[in-house]
Amino acid sequence: MIAFELARRSRERVAALVLLDSSHPDQLAHFAACASASQLAAEAEERREMADMDSA
Incomplete structure (x- = not known):
């Protein structure tokens, strides 16, 4: 989430994540x-x- 927020705030500096x-x-x-x-x-x-419960 932090990376997404950084990318959103710094669109001109972030090309991709x-x-x-x-x-x-x-x-x-x-x-x-x-x-x-x-x-x-x-x-x-x-x-x-x-297994015991299943076989009972």
Whole structure:
């Protein structure tokens, strides 16, 4: 938003804006690899509970 406002206020000095997406295609896999063991255990338990609810 700051870049857009700067461009609007300084039209004579700004020819274009370049917007970058800082996400990575594999970022979810990287986040999972960095998760702590307790987080992974809690997520596994939640999945088991959901599976139990689905099969009931």
